[in-house]
């Protein structure tokens with residue numbers, strides 16, 4: 001466990017950077033990816049904003065109407081999840097060679113364990129620069145990288161000098177680095193926990209580290225202990241490759257938002273036809289069918305149903321998917337996206353290796 005060298009890579013303003021790459025005329029401009037602002041009247045939210053837009057105060061998860069007030073001159077773009085998924089896959093494939101193990105988190109982040117690829121932090125920093133350059137050259141988007149002795153420190157470091165930054169935290173500097181941060185930076189501490197801690201006069205990580213573990217456990221349960229470990233800069237968790245593919249499926253965004261149930265049901269059939277071929281080709285059976293419906297205002301619903309047996313029957317997926325989707329089809333709102341996937345998978349004996357599977361097949365990622 002000791003003396004590890006862990007890198008954390010996080011793409012800069014990911015969706016917005018991909019949009020700027022696709023539309024060079026938007027480079028240097030405030031680009032806001034999310035719901036259609038409809039002149040400030042819309043109810044959706046911002047998915048992300050380019051760094052130029054952040055100068056106006058625009059942030060992820062902010063109501064799009066507020067973004068419109070802060071930055072009416074911005075370029076407002078609706079998300080193209082399929083494209084972001086493709087760029088993400090290409091990047092994840094490209095960084096594989098730089099580490100013994102990589103662990104992808106969400107669409108735009110990954111941990112790399114570079115302990116055996118580098119002999120010291122100086123070399124690790126050079127490695128990070130190579131990775132950043134290769135991603136920029138090949139995919140035309142930038143990322144930031146943090147380097148530290150564990151995943152927690154690497155993750156906090158990657159956020160330190162965004163965009164296109166590299167931050168190295170040597171083991172002997174961990175305490176100083178983490179003590180300087182506010183508690184809100186720690187993974188798992190959101191606005192609610194932050195408020196409770198503030199009520200206890202705990203605002204910085206240094207103050208958290210000085211707090212009695214028992215007090216924290218009394219208030220936060222087991223997370224209190226985790227919180228205290230984090231405040232000391234400790235994290236023993238390993239970079240783990242995901243060996244198991246948890247689900248397989250497809251989703252599609254309609255070119256124009258749809259209000260006819262018939263069209264959505266047809267789309268479900270088509271999506272199932274597509275990925276069912278993969279289930280057969282790779283000898284995979286499933287027990288659970290999942291659907292996802294996203295309305296025009298980005299409100300998203302997911303439903304799942306689990307069978308008592310494994311099967312690879314195409315008609316079963318179609319029937320269950322439609323049954324699950326039905327309650328969402330007669331709304332006043334139009335639908336922009338529909339997705340179907342099979343999960344609780346069982347892999348057959350003739351199955352190809354998971355690595356092959358991952359590369360040849362375009363599994364859609366779980367997008368936020």
Ligand code: DCP
Pocket residue numbers: 010011012013014015016046047048049060061107108162163368
């Ligand atoms: N995302 C989203 N809604 C959120 C947060 C994020 O849809 N509330 C999406 C859009 C982001 C992507 O996930 O581009 C990655 O999330 P990050 O938190 O890493 O944010 P960015 O990559 O956009 O910016 P940063 O440079 O701060 O990492």
Ligand code: MG
Pocket residue numbers: 010011012013014108
């Ligand atoms: Mg990011």
